[in-house]
Structure formats: structure tokens, C-alpha cells
Amino acid sequence: MSAAEGGVARVRDAAGILWVGRGIAVVAGLLLVAFPLLSDDQYYQNMVILSLVFAVAATGLSIITGLTGYVSLGQGAFVGLGGYTVGVLATHHPDTSVWVWVPVAGLVAAAVALALGLVSLRTRGPAFVIITVAFLFLVQVVAINWRSVSGGTEGLSLPLPTWSADIANWPFYYSLVGLLALQLLLSWWIRRTKLGTGLVAIREDETKAATIGVNLPVEKMIAFVASTVLVGMAGGVYGYYLTFIDPRGMFNILLSVETMLALLVGGKATLWGPVLGAFIVEPLNEYTNNNLGGGNARLLLFGGLLVVIVLFLPQGVLPAVESLLTRLRTRGRAGLVGARIGTGGGISSLTGHLSLVDRPTGEASPPPLLEVKDLRKSFGGLRAVDGVHLTVPEGSITGLIGPNGSGKTTLFNLIDDTIRADSGEIWLGGERIDGLPSWSRAHRGLGRTFQITRLFREMTVLENVVAAQRSFSWGQLGRIAVSGAEARAAEELLEYVGMRAFRDQRANDLSYGQQKLVELAQVLMLDPRLILLDEPAGGINPVLIDRMSEMIRELNSYGKTFLIVEHNMPFVLGLCDPVHVLGHGRTMASGTPDEVQADPAVLDAYLGEDFVPEPRDPVAPENPSMGEEVRRP
Amino acid sequence: MSELVQTLALSLLVGGIYALVASGLTLIFGVMRVINIAHGAFLILGSFLTYTLWDALGLDPLLGVLVTTPVVFALGWAVYRLFVRPIRDAPMSSTVLLTFGLALVTEGVMGSVWGNDSTAIRPSYVNSSFHLGSVFLPEAQVYGGVVAAVVLVGFWVLLTRTWLGRAIRAAATNPASAELVGIKVTSVAALVFGLGLAAAGAGGSIIGVLYPFVPGSHYLWISRLLAIVVLGGLGSLEGAVLAALVFGVAETVTAVYVSPAWATAVPYVIVFAVLLVRPQGLLGTRLRDDAVAA
Known part of the structure; x- marks a missing residue:
């Protein structure tokens, strides 16, 4: 079986598992809805009601803890x-229906x-x-201490239910089922949006997430609020159901522990895991309370x-079962990972997503897109970047070379704020950006x-690309990421870099060279004006190096500006103009490739005196004194 | 005036004990980036062990330090080897959950062995005081403060003046390089975990004399200790000592001048205030959470 067929079969299996899972969920949901109608056993009804409260709490928790x-x-x-919100308000307004306060409880939470x-x-x-x-x-x-409001350790007694005893617990039961459905819907929706991919990106690598446009504090705070609002409402219903609340009971640390356990047992990063976990842990809790003496046993x-x-079992039950099934079904089939990288698509297909312009030609001195002025950064006593000045002209492919430890990567980190600079200025397109995250x-x-x-190692290739957020708006956060326009744009970019066939692979399973291509597509998803590439030709095979430089040239010809750190001299000198040379954290030299490689200081510090570049065109070297024999460094 | 002097003197004595226990917690964090939620539980375990030694054998509770320190050290060493080491590469949240679980198990075990009723250790000197003018200092507080100071100094000498101390600091700064110069980082880590918990155990002996306790007391202690190490700067020993003294004063002053009930809120208020105003604490440096893969 060919690799591609293996991939298709795997997708089919995954879909099969998905449908079995959905079937189970539907049956379980129907049972849940029908249960009070079929049985009026108070013991089990109580257990299911408590499980529902924990299911809501754990599903909520999965957003901030599991996803983020x-x-x-x-x-x-x-x-x-x-x-307590419901309790306090209900005792102060005895004539108002208690249900009115449940949404208020959500707002307070x-x-x-x-x-x-x-x-x-x-x-x-x-x-x-x-x-x-x-x-x-x-x-x-x-x-405990704010007696005038909370009633202190004596607790609060809520008004008793006003409805007929025939339906007893039904209102509590069904409102919790409704809240659970809403919480699941919210979780499911968040997972599919740009917000959701941003949250997983934060979980996987927060620094990296920030560099592809994920607004960390705002998205984390949305996640936290989304994990608590419906839980506060469920707590309100729960308090009403208990009709008596006190601080030791309502704020018992074991409630949090049980919620956390429900999440972990079921599978913290799954949609249904927390629900499953709650219905495992709460019955265990009841059993321990009734048969093993509670207290210490709990x-x-x-x-x-x-x-x-x-x-x-750090992944939880659901993922463990799922991976077991997948292993059984795909045994002996070849994976897709070894498949050949695509030859890449044409750039014309990208016009829908990237803003590509014809590069203005003939302009004598294009304005600088990036300007770095006197940038400094020390790590303790080591001055890694010590007053760097450099400019990247708009529309150029600018090279940045220098010996190991000369501060190239640190400079990149300062430019994109992976590390905050000690002092100096950074200007992008005429706007000062050094104070910005x-x-x-x-x-x-x-x-x-x-x-x-x-x-992001646990995400698929496609998810990695759609995770990029090119601007911040509430509308964009709510946009569906995993299908529709966003996914189509990502697929076009993957086609362009030749990785479309791998869209459903986990990033962790890719080879280093494949990861480089996906990372390029990810960055292109931002539609950046300036692209910083840190060793694009490092550690990949010669064919891929050629393809890489072809893509860089092509994107450049459509207006993208590049700043490239690279040790592969023929690659840099053949591609870049101008070239800046860093040494000891400072700009040693800047100029055309020819000027730089003729600079005695550069030869001395970096290239070596016997350095001879590959000719830039088949014609004889422009400077015959550099020797007839072409040597690779 | 004398009430204020008295309050300050007492709070500094208590602060010394806090400093001892908090040093253990911040050391564990500084070396292995583990927030040991079980720290309070091992403190209370030290109190219960001291109670049994005093109750059954008549051993002076403050001399109990000589027993609880090595016993809890051994427990800490075993806990590291059995539970923490297998997940040393997992994110910090995993060890938080793990040590939280260990705290609950320890609480459950203590409840099964010693019961959940309030326990108090009452040696002969528990009701006597030293009088200095109009200020009086309970003997137990003074002795406890002295013992805590002695153990804390011993701890410091170990960390700053010995080869082990240098090895610990090397392992904390750069584990890979420490391995290269012949330090067995795993063994050092196990020792650190043992030492950190031993500080909690020693503190437990002293605290058991000063306050009655139940197995569930560990929640209050871990909140106090977290507040102290956050205030001092996570991982900073000097910060923990300074913060412990500040904290002792804040708590005692609140108890005397506001109400004892609200004194229990002091740790939480401090945590909130510190994280809002100065997340790196008094003497902490910002963690290199931006470290680059390069």
C-alpha cells in the first residue's frame, strides 16, 4: 500500500472512531434526559445531579487547563x-423567584x-x-468572616422549591443538563475557532504563539472567563438544590479536587472526557462516603x-482508548511521514491570501522597512547585542552573517520581542515598535x-498554519479556523511550500526539513511585510535548499522583504543584497555581497583569509584577484 | 507602646520559624522548579511525630527536631525518587497536581493514624514566660525561635559553605553542565527535596508546641508558605527569610489590631498584592521564561 493510501485509510479510521464516539454520546445523552422519567430512586437521582454539577465544572475547567x-x-x-450568589440574593429577596439569580451567579463568576x-x-x-x-x-x-452577608459558619438556608412535589428534582436536573449542554457547546465551538487554536498554541509554546500574533493575556483571560461563567450558574442551581449552603461545604477544597480529577481521568484535552470523568469520579466518591467511612478514605x-x-495516565481514559484503537487498526500500514515532499505550487494561487505586489523596480534607494538603532541586550555580564545598527530596505533580501555567538539569533529575538531589549530603537515601516509585545x-x-x-508539536500541520493571527479583533477570534476560508488559505500555503499532503499529520511526526517548510507556511499565514528567517538552509538537503531559495526569490519578487541569518555562504551571497556582518554584538560591516567579502575585517573575523565564494553567475569572477579555483567554505 | 513592642517581638520569633519552613519550599522550587504543595502536609506530619515522641516517650518536643529532621528528610528523599523523578521533564503543572495529591494522601494517613481531633503538645514550660520590663515573651516561643534560628543557620552553612551547597547551586543553574563536571544531578535533586522537606519537618516540631493542629491544618500552612515565597521571590532563599519576617509582622499585627479571624486572610491578600504590583517578589529575579531554543 502506498503511503498516500495509508494516510487515506488512517483518516477513514479516525472518522470511524469519531462516528462510534458520536453514537455513544447520543445514546448517553438520551439516557441522561430520560433517566428521571424512568426512575424516581432519590439516591441515584442525587448522584446524577452531583455528577452533572461536576461535569459542568470539569468541562469548563478543560478550557483553561486542558486547552490552554x-x-x-x-x-x-x-x-x-x-x-453563594444565589443564596445571598434569594434570602434578601424572598419574593423573587430563585431562578432569576442563576444567571447573576454566572456573571459574578x-x-x-x-x-x-x-x-x-x-x-x-x-x-x-x-x-x-x-x-x-x-x-x-x-x-466565614463576612457574617452580615454570608451568615458565617452557620450558613444560609434558601427558600424551598415552590413547585409540585410530583416533579421534585426535575427542574434542578434538567437545568443542569441544559447547562452541561451549553458548556459542551461552548467548548466545542471554542475548539474550532481561531481563539481555540490560539489557546492550544499557548499551551504548546507560549513564546512562539506570541510571535505568530496570539495576544496572550487577552486570549488567556477569555479562556478563563469561558471556563467559569456557566460553572457559576451550575453552582447557583446546585446551591438551590441543596437549600442549605455553608462555607465548609461550598468552598471545600475537595470540590476542586474532584473537578480536577474528573477532568484528568476523562482526558483533559478532550471534549467529552470531563463528562465521562465526572460520571466515574462522583459515583466513586459516593461509594467511598457510604461504604468506606468517608473523611480520610475520601x-x-x-x-x-x-x-x-x-x-x-497523564492523557486520561478517552485518549488512551482512542490511541489503542488507532494502533490496532493501523497496524502494519505505512505512515505518511516518509512520503516525498510536494514540488510546490505556483505562487499565483496565493493571491487570495497574501498581499502580493509587483516590486517597484529602478528605485535608487528604497525606504528602509526595518531600522534598528543602537540596540543593546546583556545577559548578566555578557553583552550579547552591543549597540547594533542596521537597516533592511523595503523589497530587499537582506543577509545577516557573523561567527557563532556574534549575536545574530539574539538580535532576531530582540526584533520580534522574544526577548525584550535593554535599550535602543526598532522601527518597522516608519513606526517605532520596540515597546510593543x-x-x-x-x-x-x-x-x-x-x-x-x-x-506546536501536538497540533496537526494544518492547525499549526491556521494558528497564526494576522490581526487582533474579537470577530477574528470567533472565526472558525479548522474549516472554511481560514483552512482553505492555509491549505494554499501548504500547497505552495509542498506540504499539503501532510495537512493532518501531527507536527511532532515530521522531519526537520518538513518542519521548516511548515513553519514558513505558518509565518506566511501572517501575510508579513518583513520575514525574518533564522538559518532557512540549515540542516536540510541540497534539493530543499534550492527550493527554499527559489521560494524566497519568488516571494521577494512579489514584494516580500526578507532578513536572513545563514551560515551557508553561497546561499547568502547568492541571494542577499545588502549583507550585514555581526561580530561581538556589533555591526562590523554592511554592503553588497562583494563589498562584504572583500572587507579585511570580515575576512579576518569570520570568512577566513582563504575564503573564495562561488561565482554569482557563470561568467568569470568579478574580482580575478580572489583566485581561479572555486572553493566551498 | 509596650503592646506594640511585644507584638513585634512575638511576630519576629514566629517569623523565624516561618523563615525556616519557607526556605525549604523556595529551595525546592529554585533547584527543580517544583512547587511542592505537600510542604504544609509534611510540616504537620513533623508535628504529629513530635507529639507521639513526647506523648509516648516523654521526649522534649523541641528536641524532637533531632528526630523529625532526619525522618522527614528520608521521606522527602523517597518521595523524590518514587514520584517526582519519573515526571521531572513534565510541565510544572504536573508536579503541582502530583504534590497536591501527595498532600491529600498525607492528610488522609495522618487522619487515620492520629485522628481528626485537635492535638496539642504541652511541655512543662508551655505556660511560663520571660519578663523584660513590661514585655513578656512566652518561653515556648523563645525556645522555638532559637531552635528555628539554629536549624536555619545550619541550613545556610550547608548551602553556602560546603561542596554539596555548590553542587546544588550548580545543578540549579545549569543541570547539563553540572553533569559534565561530575555532579550527579539526580542525586543532588533527591538530596534537595529531602533537605527542603526536612526544613518543614523541623519546623513542624516547633510549630506543634506553639499551636494546636489537625491533619487539615496543612492547607493553612501551604497558603502561608506560598505567600511567603511569592513575596520573597520564588526560588530566592534570602527573599524567603526576609519575606517570612515581614509576613510574621503583618499577620500578628492584623490579629492584634484588626481581628484574629481576618489574620487568616493575610496570606491571600499578600499573594494578590505581590502578583499585581511586583510579580517577581522582593528579591526574586524574573524567571527566564523566555529562554530561547537556540
């Missing part, structure tokens, strides 16, 4: 917050999440998880389960590839 990768240990506190996010999501790293722990305990302390169960899952620079037309490719 930020662990929140305070998810239970949003259930409590919702319960969202507002609190936004405030917490403003404190902790502006930065990266451990701040968020610490804030969520602190928040969990703080709300409990407040609920702690041992939850703590032990958490340790076991983290160590042995990476994503704003990307939105202004800066694209950049990395020396060691940095694709």
Missing part, C-alpha cells in the same frame, strides 16, 4: 461562588475570573496556579487517584522562523 495548559486548583470555588486573570494571567509561569489556590482559601475565609481516594493519574509586532507585519523549528 494553565492549571486551576480553584475551579470548585466558582461552584461555591455561584451557590465571570467577573471574579476576570479580576483573577488580570492579576495572574498577564505573566506566565506559576503565578496562575498559586493565585487559584489562594483564591480558593480566600473566598472561604471571606464567607482523602486517600482523591489524593491517590491524583498521584496515579499524573504518573501513569510580540503579537503586536506580528500584527504590524513581522514574521519570523526559528533556527530550531518551533512548531
Whole structure:
């Protein structure tokens, strides 16, 4: 079987699994809806109601923790917050229907999440998880001490339900089913949008996500709010169902633990996993409470389960089952990874997405697109970039060469704000950008590839390309990414770089050269004015190097400007004009390839005195004194 | 006036104990980027061990430090080898969840062994005080503060004056290079985890004399400790000591001048304020979370 057929078969299998999964979900959903009509056993109804609360909470949590990768240990506190909002409002307004307060509970949860996010999501790293722990305990302390509102440790009694005893728990039950459906719909929708791909990009590699235009703080905060608003409402329904709430119960840390467990057991990055997890963990919890004495047994169960899952089943049940099925079905079939890279499509097919213009020719000195003035960056005592000046003329392919450690990659990092410069100015298209974060620079037309490719490893090739966000708008965040116009544009770019056949492969499974091509397509998706390429010809085979330089020339001829770091001298000198040379963090020389390679300082520091370039055209070398014999460096 | 002097003196004594325990937590973070949520649980475990030694054998609880330190060190070493090392390359969130799980298990075990009722260690000197003019200092607080200071100094000497200390700092700065110069990073990491938890265990002996405790007390302790290390700057030992003293004062002053009930909110308020105003803490440097793959 050919590789391509193998790929098709794999897609068919994946679709098969998908349909089986959907079938199971539909049957389970129908059972859930029919359950109270078929059985009036209060014990099981109570268990299902609690499972529903945890299912909503865990599905919500999957947005911030599963998709975005930020662990929140305070998810239970949003259930409590919702319960208390409804409880406090209902006891103060006894004549109003309690249901009125449920949406208010959602708004309170969202507002609190936004405030917490403003404190902790502006930065990266451990701040968020610490804030969520602190928040969990703080709300409990407040609920205990703020007696005039919360009733303190004695708790609050809510008005009893006013409807007929015949339907008993139905209103609670069905409103929770409805909230779960809404939460699932919200999760499902987010996954398909540009917002969703941005969130996964944040989870996989936050620095890289910023360079392709993902507005980190805003998207993380949306994710956090989306993971709490319906959970606050579910907490409100839950509080009403209990009719009595107190701080020890509603803000019990074990509610958060159970929510986290539901998410982890089911599969934190899946849509249905948290629901499955909730319906596994809550019955286990009930069993432990009723048959093993609760208390310490619950702690041992939850703590032990958490340790076991983290160590042995970090992906959760659903992904484990899925990968097992996939392995069984695809055994012995060739993968697509070894397939040949396509020859690449024509650039004309790209006009729909890229703004391609005919390059103005004959202009004596085009205006600079990028200007770097006296840029500096030190790491401790090491001055990696020490007062660099350089310009990249609009429409040029500018080269940047220099010995290892001369500061080339650091300079790239400063230009796209992967590292913030200590001082100096960066101007792009006449606008000063050195105070702007990476994503704003990307939105202004800066694209950049990395020396060691940095694709989002768990995403498919297509998802990697659609993850790029060329501007920031709420409308764009809500646009569907995985199909429609965005996906078509991405496919055209993949066709252009020759990687369309690989669109459904995981980026992690690609070879290094293939990753370079996908990263180029990803950057092109930004439709940048200036493209920074860090060693585009490094570590790939000669055919691909030729193809790479052909694409660069072609894109350049349609108006794209390039700044290229590269050690492959024939590649640089054949492609770039002007060329800047860095040494010890400073610009040593700038000029045409001929001027640079004749510069004694450059020869001494970098190229070596015996350096002779390949002739740039088949005609005799322009400078005969450089020797007759052509040598490769 | 004398009330203020008294409040400050007491809060600095308490702050010294906080400093000891928080040093362990920040050391573990600094060397292996693990936020050990189980730190408070091992502290309470130290308190329970001390209680049993005192109750069953009549050992002075402050001398219990000599037992709890090595015992909890050994536990910490084993915890690293068994649980943390297998996922050392996983993201930080995995170790947060793991140590959170360990904290719950430890709480459950303590509840099964010692029960969930409030436990207090009451040696003979628990009700006597030193009087300096109008200021009086409970003997237990003074002894506890002295023991904490001694252990903390020992800890510092170990980290700054010995080969092990240099190896630990080398492993923290650059694990790959540390391996190249002959440091077994895994062994060092296990030692660090043991040492960090030992500080919690030693602190537990002292704290057990000062306050009654239940297995669930560890939540309050981990909140305090996180607040202290965040305030000091995650991973900074000097920062943790400074922040512990500041924190001790803030908490005691709130308890005396506002209300003891609201003193429990101090840690959380500090965490929020620090992350809002100065995320790197008092003495911390911003983490290189922007490190480049190059």
C-alpha cells in the first residue's frame, strides 16, 4: 500500500472512531434526559445531579487547563461562588423567584475570573496556579468572616422549591443538563475557532504563539472567563438544590479536587472526557462516603487517584482508548511521514491570501522597512547585542552573517520581542515598535522562523498554519479556523511550500526539513511585510535548499522583504543584497555581497583569509584577484 | 507602646520559624522548579511525630527536631525518587497536581493514624514566660525561635559553605553542565527535596508546641508558605527569610489590631498584592521564561 493510501485509510479510521464516539454520546445523552422519567430512586437521582454539577465544572475547567495548559486548583470555588450568589440574593429577596439569580451567579463568576486573570494571567509561569489556590482559601475565609452577608459558619438556608412535589428534582436536573449542554457547546465551538487554536498554541509554546500574533493575556483571560461563567450558574442551581449552603461545604477544597480529577481521568484535552470523568469520579466518591467511612478514605481516594493519574495516565481514559484503537487498526500500514515532499505550487494561487505586489523596480534607494538603532541586550555580564545598527530596505533580501555567538539569533529575538531589549530603537515601516509585545509586532507585519523549528508539536500541520493571527479583533477570534476560508488559505500555503499532503499529520511526526517548510507556511499565514528567517538552509538537503531559495526569490519578487541569518555562504551571497556582518554584538560591516567579502575585517573575523565564494553567475569572477579555483567554505 | 513592642517581638520569633519552613519550599522550587504543595502536609506530619515522641516517650518536643529532621528528610528523599523523578521533564503543572495529591494522601494517613481531633503538645514550660520590663515573651516561643534560628543557620552553612551547597547551586543553574563536571544531578535533586522537606519537618516540631493542629491544618500552612515565597521571590532563599519576617509582622499585627479571624486572610491578600504590583517578589529575579531554543 502506498503511503498516500495509508494516510487515506488512517483518516477513514479516525472518522470511524469519531462516528462510534458520536453514537455513544447520543445514546448517553438520551439516557441522561430520560433517566428521571424512568426512575424516581432519590439516591441515584442525587448522584446524577452531583455528577452533572461536576461535569459542568470539569468541562469548563478543560478550557483553561486542558486547552490552554494553565492549571486551576480553584475551579470548585466558582461552584461555591455561584451557590453563594444565589443564596445571598434569594434570602434578601424572598419574593423573587430563585431562578432569576442563576444567571447573576454566572456573571459574578465571570467577573471574579476576570479580576483573577488580570492579576495572574498577564505573566506566565506559576503565578496562575498559586493565585487559584489562594483564591480558593480566600473566598472561604471571606464567607466565614463576612457574617452580615454570608451568615458565617452557620450558613444560609434558601427558600424551598415552590413547585409540585410530583416533579421534585426535575427542574434542578434538567437545568443542569441544559447547562452541561451549553458548556459542551461552548467548548466545542471554542475548539474550532481561531481563539481555540490560539489557546492550544499557548499551551504548546507560549513564546512562539506570541510571535505568530496570539495576544496572550487577552486570549488567556477569555479562556478563563469561558471556563467559569456557566460553572457559576451550575453552582447557583446546585446551591438551590441543596437549600442549605455553608462555607465548609461550598468552598471545600475537595470540590476542586474532584473537578480536577474528573477532568484528568476523562482526558483533559478532550471534549467529552470531563463528562465521562465526572460520571466515574462522583459515583466513586459516593461509594467511598457510604461504604468506606468517608473523611480520610475520601482523602486517600482523591489524593491517590491524583498521584496515579499524573504518573501513569497523564492523557486520561478517552485518549488512551482512542490511541489503542488507532494502533490496532493501523497496524502494519505505512505512515505518511516518509512520503516525498510536494514540488510546490505556483505562487499565483496565493493571491487570495497574501498581499502580493509587483516590486517597484529602478528605485535608487528604497525606504528602509526595518531600522534598528543602537540596540543593546546583556545577559548578566555578557553583552550579547552591543549597540547594533542596521537597516533592511523595503523589497530587499537582506543577509545577516557573523561567527557563532556574534549575536545574530539574539538580535532576531530582540526584533520580534522574544526577548525584550535593554535599550535602543526598532522601527518597522516608519513606526517605532520596540515597546510593543510580540503579537503586536506580528500584527504590524513581522514574521519570523526559528533556527530550531518551533512548531506546536501536538497540533496537526494544518492547525499549526491556521494558528497564526494576522490581526487582533474579537470577530477574528470567533472565526472558525479548522474549516472554511481560514483552512482553505492555509491549505494554499501548504500547497505552495509542498506540504499539503501532510495537512493532518501531527507536527511532532515530521522531519526537520518538513518542519521548516511548515513553519514558513505558518509565518506566511501572517501575510508579513518583513520575514525574518533564522538559518532557512540549515540542516536540510541540497534539493530543499534550492527550493527554499527559489521560494524566497519568488516571494521577494512579489514584494516580500526578507532578513536572513545563514551560515551557508553561497546561499547568502547568492541571494542577499545588502549583507550585514555581526561580530561581538556589533555591526562590523554592511554592503553588497562583494563589498562584504572583500572587507579585511570580515575576512579576518569570520570568512577566513582563504575564503573564495562561488561565482554569482557563470561568467568569470568579478574580482580575478580572489583566485581561479572555486572553493566551498 | 509596650503592646506594640511585644507584638513585634512575638511576630519576629514566629517569623523565624516561618523563615525556616519557607526556605525549604523556595529551595525546592529554585533547584527543580517544583512547587511542592505537600510542604504544609509534611510540616504537620513533623508535628504529629513530635507529639507521639513526647506523648509516648516523654521526649522534649523541641528536641524532637533531632528526630523529625532526619525522618522527614528520608521521606522527602523517597518521595523524590518514587514520584517526582519519573515526571521531572513534565510541565510544572504536573508536579503541582502530583504534590497536591501527595498532600491529600498525607492528610488522609495522618487522619487515620492520629485522628481528626485537635492535638496539642504541652511541655512543662508551655505556660511560663520571660519578663523584660513590661514585655513578656512566652518561653515556648523563645525556645522555638532559637531552635528555628539554629536549624536555619545550619541550613545556610550547608548551602553556602560546603561542596554539596555548590553542587546544588550548580545543578540549579545549569543541570547539563553540572553533569559534565561530575555532579550527579539526580542525586543532588533527591538530596534537595529531602533537605527542603526536612526544613518543614523541623519546623513542624516547633510549630506543634506553639499551636494546636489537625491533619487539615496543612492547607493553612501551604497558603502561608506560598505567600511567603511569592513575596520573597520564588526560588530566592534570602527573599524567603526576609519575606517570612515581614509576613510574621503583618499577620500578628492584623490579629492584634484588626481581628484574629481576618489574620487568616493575610496570606491571600499578600499573594494578590505581590502578583499585581511586583510579580517577581522582593528579591526574586524574573524567571527566564523566555529562554530561547537556540
